[in-house]
Amino acid sequence: MAQIFAYITHKGGAVDDTAAELAAAAQKIDAAAQVTAIVVGAGADLDAACQGAAKLFAQVWKFDNAALAYPNGEVVRKLLSQVVPAGSILLVPHDTFGMDMAPGLSIKLDAAYAADVVAIESLSGTELKVVRQEFAGMAHTHIAVDIAKGAVLTLRPGSFQPEKGAELAGTVSDKSGDAGDLGTKRRYLETVEAEMGDVDITKADVLVSVGRGIEDQDNIGVAEELAEAMGAVVSCSRPIVDAKWLEKSRQVGTSGKTVKPKVYLAMGISGSFQHLGGIKGSPFIVAVNKNPKAPIFQVADIGIVENILEFMPALTEKISG
Amino acid sequence: MEILVCVKRVPDTAENEIAIKSDGTDIQRDDLVYSVNEWDNYAVEEAIQIRDKVGGSVTVVTVGDSEAEEVLRRQMAMGADNGILLADDAFEGSDGRGIAAILKAVVAKGKYDLVLTGAQADDGAAQVGGMLAAMLDWPYASLVNKIDTGDKSLKIGREIEGGNQEMNEIDLPCVLSIQTGINEPRYVGIRGIRKVASIEIPTYAAADLGVAADAVGPAAARVKRVDYFTPEMGAGAEILEGSMEEKIDKLIELLKAKGGLK
Numbered sequence: 001m002a003q004i005f006a007y008i009t010h011k012g013g014a015v016d017d018t019a020a021e022l023a024a025a026a027q028k029i030d031a032a033a034q035v036t037a038i039v040v041g042a043g044a045d046l047d048a049a050c051q052g053a054a055k056l057f058a059q060v061w062k063f064d065n066a067a068l069a070y071p072n073g074e075v076v077r078k079l080l081s082q083v084v085p086a087g088s089i090l091l092v093p094h095d096t097f098g099m100d101m102a103p104g105l106s107i108k109l110d111a112a113y114a115a116d117v118v119a120i121e122s123l124s125g126t127e128l129k130v131v132r133q134e135f136a137g138m139a140h141t142h143i144a145v146d147i148a149k150g151a152v153l154t155l156r157p158g159s160f161q162p163e164k165g166a167e168l169a170g171t172v173s174d175k176s177g178d179a180g181d182l183g184t185k186r187r188y189l190e191t192v193e194a195e196m197g198d199v200d201i202t203k204a205d206v207l208v209s210v211g212r213g214i215e216d217q218d219n220i221g222v223a224e225e226l227a228e229a230m231g232a233v234v235s236c237s238r239p240i241v242d243a244k245w246l247e248k249s250r251q252v253g254t255s256g257k258t259v260k261p262k263v264y265l266a267m268g269i270s271g272s273f274q275h276l277g278g279i280k281g282s283p284f285i286v287a288v289n290k291n292p293k294a295p296i297f298q299v300a301d302i303g304i305v306e307n308i309l310e311f312m313p314a315l316t317e318k319i320s321g
Numbered sequence: 322m323e324i325l326v327c328v329k330r331v332p333d334t335a336e337n338e339i340a341i342k343s344d345g346t347d348i349q350r351d352d353l354v355y356s357v358n359e360w361d362n363y364a365v366e367e368a369i370q371i372r373d374k375v376g377g378s379v380t381v382v383t384v385g386d387s388e389a390e391e392v393l394r395r396q397m398a399m400g401a402d403n404g405i406l407l408a409d410d411a412f413e414g415s416d417g418r419g420i421a422a423i424l425k426a427v428v429a430k431g432k433y434d435l436v437l438t439g440a441q442a443d444d445g446a447a448q449v450g451g452m453l454a455a456m457l458d459w460p461y462a463s464l465v466n467k468i469d470t471g472d473k474s475l476k477i478g479r480e481i482e483g484g485n486q487e488m489n490e491i492d493l494p495c496v497l498s499i500q501t502g503i504n505e506p507r508y509v510g511i512r513g514i515r516k517v518a519s520i521e522i523p524t525y526a527a528a529d530l531g532v533a534a535d536a537v538g539p540a541a542a543r544v545k546r547v548d549y550f551t552p553e554m555g556a557g558a559e560i561l562e563g564s565m566e567e568k569i570d571k572l573i574e575l576l577k578a579k580g581g582l583k
Contacts, residue, residue, distance in 0.1 A: 072489070074460055096481040099440075100463040103417070103451030112543035113417060115446040129547065134444045135332065138339035139348055142547040149543070185460035185492035189476070194484035206581050212335055230582055239335075242502035248484055256484050263581030270334075284579040286572065287558060293338050302575060303558030304568050311565065318569050319582065 001030055002147055005084060006057065007092045008039045009071075013048030015039075015056070018093035018155070020162035023056045025091055025155050027163065028120035029128065034058045037170070038084075040076060042069040054170035061175045067182040073100035074184040081108035082180050087150040089128075094154035095254075102154050111150035114143055118159040123147075136272055137295040156273060157254075197249025199233055206232035206263045209252055210240060211275075213268015213289060213308045217245045223267060226312045229319040235259065237269045253278035268308040271296030288312075322377040322470070322493075324368040325433045326401065327424055327450075328361035330385055330392040331443035345548035357392045360439025362399075364499035366506040367468060368437055369400040375470050378402040380431070384412055384423050393522055398513035399506070409526040414539035421452035422537055426530035428457060433494060435475075440464050440498045447498065454496035462491055463498040 006022040008015055019037070026035040037057035039050050046064055053060045063083070067075050080101075084090055086109065092098040094116045106113035119131035126148040132141050145151050201207060208227040214220060220234075227234045234250065241251045252259050253275045260281035267288050269275060276299060279285070287300035290307045297303040304311065332339065336354040341347075357365075368379040380403040381396040383389045393404035407423055415423070428436060438450035440463060447463065454461030466486065467478030479487040480500045491497075527534050535541060561568045576582040 073463070077455075096464055096479065099447045100451070100461075100479070103448040104455030104461055107418070107421070107452050107455035113448060113452070114544055115417075115448050131552075132445070134549075135339045135348065136334040136445070138334060139341055139549050140552050141549050144545045144547050146543040146545075185495070186462060187490045189488040189490060191481070192478070192486040192488060194486075230576075232581075238501070244505065251484065254482055255480055258483070263576065263579050265581075284575075284581065285558075286576075286581075291338055292560075293340075297558045297560070300558035302572065303560045304572065305560065306565065306568065311569075314565055315569050315572065318573060 001033070002150060003085060003088045004029060004033045004035045005088055005090045006035055006037050007080070007090060007098075008037050008049065008053050009093055009095065009097060010039065010041065010045070010049035010052070013045040013052075015049055015052040016093065018095070018157050019053060020056055021157065021160040022091045022093065022155060024160045024162050025117075025120055028160070029089065029123055036061055038063070038080070040065070040068045040071065040079060042066055050172045054172055055167040057170045058168060060170050060172040062172055063179055064174065064176045065179055065182060070188045071097055072184070072186065072188040073097060074186040075182050077101045077105045077108065078182055078184055079179050080105055083175065083178050084109060086110070089147060089150060090152045092152065092154045094156050098154045102152050106152040109150060109152065111152050112145050112147060113152050114145045115154045116156050117153050118156045133273075136270060138293060158273075158277065195249060197247045199250070201233055201235045201250055201252065202257050202259050204233035204235075204259070205261055206230055206265075207235045207252070207259060207261045208232045208265045208267060209235040209237065209269060210267045210308070211237040211269030212239045214240065214245075215268075215309065217243070219309060220245055222309065222312050222316075226316045226319075229316045232263075232265070237272075237275045266296050266300065267312060269296055270294045271299060322371060322375050322434045323432055324371060324377060324379045324435045324437065325428060325431065326361065326365050326368045326379060326381050326396070327436065327438045327453075328365065328381050328383050328392060328396060329358045329439070329442045330355050330383065330389045331358045334443070341549040341551060345550055348549060355388075357395060358439050358442040360441060360499060360501055362396075362439075362506045363501050363503050364437040364439050365396045365399055365401055366504045367499055368435075370504060371435075371468065371470055372402075377434070380405060380433075382407060382424070382427055384408075384415075384420055390522055394514060394517055394520075395509055397517040397520065398509045404520075404522040406522050406524045407530070408524050411527045411534040411538045414542060415537045416542035416544040417446055417448040418452055418543070419537040419541055421449050421456055423527075423530065423532055424449065424453050425456045426532045427525065428453070430530070435494060436496045438496070438498045440500045450496050450498040457494075457496070460491050460495045461497070462489055462495070464500045465497045466500045466503045468497070468503075
């Protein structure tokens, strides 16, 4: 059985929620696996992160290097291509770092690559069967991954349920000396924080959130009128911001704001996992979409199959009396 | 700057309901509306803007069949200077690595300073750009939402979690995957497409590229789609039925109960 590694994302000394998810996924591949966590960084934060990882994994490999103080995908790929043994299975979160680092690593390791895996189905010989989604979440596929030469898998955050077992007491090994040259042709400069907008959607109890179904900039007013009638705030999904119809500060999702409303009205939003990743606190979700197959209906509490451009004005009128 | 943009013809998920064939071998492709992958369209627009600023040329390339040519032509109508179609039966059934290997060969035939891809396409894997860069041994950055051109390097922004932006300096030549929202892609009218209708688009097969037939296609693929399927979902949403009026009345009742309406 191939050795299994998990790349741990951490910030401020705390391991990310995805660390426990990778541990759960590794057990799905091989219930008896002794999984090794790889934790890279520099200084005290790294030590704290290694302690956190040791509660989830039997072994922890620590790589302490000033070049790793910020996890630049190019630098981390170079390190991993030096230290991950050939033929291994490496699990990486499918976040903006994993998407940056992992595809190229699979080439450098001469390993198979499966991206954005949402479930692990079975392992038979060197064939690992996993589940992915295509067409913006509208179709599921079984994928057979040939792991004979190893594999790099990125796993969708939130898709693997961490096991509520006892904490492990893993051993942390300092492997920093195994790293070779980490010079790369891409240099991290700084992180520019997202701008605050005129309205803080993260504080709103009720959100009227619009997506592609709004069709035109001129129709944004229809959502604003509904929000006003309800005492709610208007938020949106990514395409609305890309089209510059609303400010970036109104975007809900992993690349926008994380919101915790009591009630969330998803109006003409298909419900990509990136969008749903920005909705926390289990709100009451109402989805209105003219496409009965929109993925949003799988997560909503109440679904209404209608064109929002007809539904919203009618709802506003009824509420306003 | 000589820029190559890799594009793909895909079913437009904003325009189509995707349904799976009963035998699970594919989605139902009859009557699907196809278009250029949305992310690729932003990549082409960005390439055109860079060329207009610093000079050079923009070439669009796709791996596909003769129908994919319409996508190249559309991007040329936007302002790309050249198109290249990579078509060969041997390419069919390639996994991401296979596609990257084909593109690597076409990069080697030119003298490009910059290769752009969309951040992802219809299969959502977001993999080809990173693989191509690794094969070329060029630096790579994904999810790019800002590019400032320089002499031997670019200053780029990557979109990361929370809408924050990770700024990097990256040496040329490099591969970048482009995120939506980086620019506002220009509109392409039917007249624009007519203007480029007669421009010849060269087609290269595996042999023209020096790609070994067994390095691509299903035989080389280590990642294979077994089937499409409809997963067993939880209960999902309670779907409100009836007339619009009845749905609205029921919804208002529910919203009042859940604190969404006073």
